[in-house]
Amino acid sequence: MVKKLFFELVSRLSEITEDPRFEADVIFQTVFGRDWRVKELSGKLAEPTESELEALEKLAKRRLSGEPLQYIVGEWEFYGLGLKVSQGVLIPRQDTERLVDVSLGLIGDIPRPCVLDLCSGTGCVALAIKSRRPDSEVTALELYPEAYEVLQENCRESGVMTVCADALDKKNAESFSELDLITANPPYLDAGDMKSLQREVGFEPKTALYGGEDGLDFYRAFAKIWRGALRVGGYIALEIGTGQKEAVSLILGEAGWREIRVENDLAGKPRVAVGRK
Ligand SMILES: C[S@@+](CC[C@H](N)C(=O)[O-])C[C@H]1O[C@@H](n2cnc3c(N)ncnc32)[C@H](O)[C@@H]1O
Known part of the structure; x- marks a missing residue:
């Protein structure tokens, strides 16, 4: 039967x-x-x-x-971790595992590194870093209550601290200091992308996807307001979307970051922009 x-x-x-x-x-x-x-x-x-x-x-x-399978079963795997997902939070993508790989490389030589993950969603990036570097002090920051609820649940008993706050508000950035690494997979779709979303992506929160008219609002803001939260020599690692390599590198350069580079993902596409304070 x-x-x-x-x-x-x-x-x-x-x-x-x-x-x-x-x-x-x-x-x-x-x-x-x-x-x-x-x-x-x-x-x-x-x-x-x-x-x-x-x-x-x-x-x-x-x-x-058309609802994504991940929302239906309520959980999904990322970097070998089982994470809770539900409508209201972005489904972690495999491409984002590259951000974790690059981040782990950046803190490889630092004992007990302090890491802040902005726009955390499920907490996939923060949790993956903490799982590979249990000695690190990781904080995950997310603004939207529905996503924050999922973040809290996923982070329970993981040792990752959570903060519900706006990553675009300078005052929040000023409450952090001496970080070794800031990571983020921010919303980065532009207005055109938003008009042609695949049916399944349409079930995901727009607030997790839309990065302003040209998709670059979060990079512009982060490059400026989060620099002060890092120690000198600390890094920022940002996932980027298709066609954003030059623009994001320029944004980081204009804001005074050095050693700027963009790492490709496994498919050979530019995926993670890195800058150093
Ligand atoms: C592209 S999703 C990434 C989620 C997760 N880091 C991942 O890689 O799957 C962007 C996340 O940023 C959050 N977000 C959007 N605007 C924000 C803001 N101003 N401050 C903090 N988080 C924000 C969204 O709710 C969403 O969870």
Whole structure:
């Protein structure tokens, strides 16, 4: 019975995704447990309950309406960590793992480094850094309450401190000092990008995506207002979007940063801009 339901779901999902088998499996794990295949083989799922069938149909309908799988299952993996996600917070992208790699390199030689992650969302960057550098002191900053709630939950018992504050407000920047590293994956889509979002991205909060008319508002602000929060020799590492390499390098240069460079991601695209105070 359950196997038949599984293949029916694979067939329905094949209309909206390129990996219907994987997605059906994730949905089945959510409804029947991670070991649903084992249970199925041992006959324990021969008669799914009414509530299991209802839950399955509800999740299937949400996915078929275009809602991202990550929101439906409520969690996603980033840098080997299982993170809670829900509507109101950006789904961590694999590309952002590059920001973590570069950041870990920047603090590699510093004992007990102090790190601040701006625009933290789920806290994926802050948590990944803390997981690889348990000796670091990491703070994650996020403005929007719905995202902040998820951030707090993900950071519980991780040792990462959280702050609910506006990263664009100079006063907040002035309350930090002597940091070794500031990281951020800020909103960086421009007005044109926002008009042509893929259906699934349309479910994610606009406040996590829109970086102003030309997509560069956060880089301009961060380059100026967060410099004072770093110790001399400290670094800023910023994820950037397509076509932003030159503009962000220029912004950092004009604000007085040195040793500016842009690191590519695994696909060879410019992905992380770095500057040094
Ligand atoms: C592109 S998302 C990145 C989230 C997370 N760091 C990641 O990589 O998945 C940008 C995040 O910045 C937050 N944000 C937007 N404006 C902000 C502001 N003025 N101050 C602090 N956080 C802000 C959004 O709520 C969102 O969580």
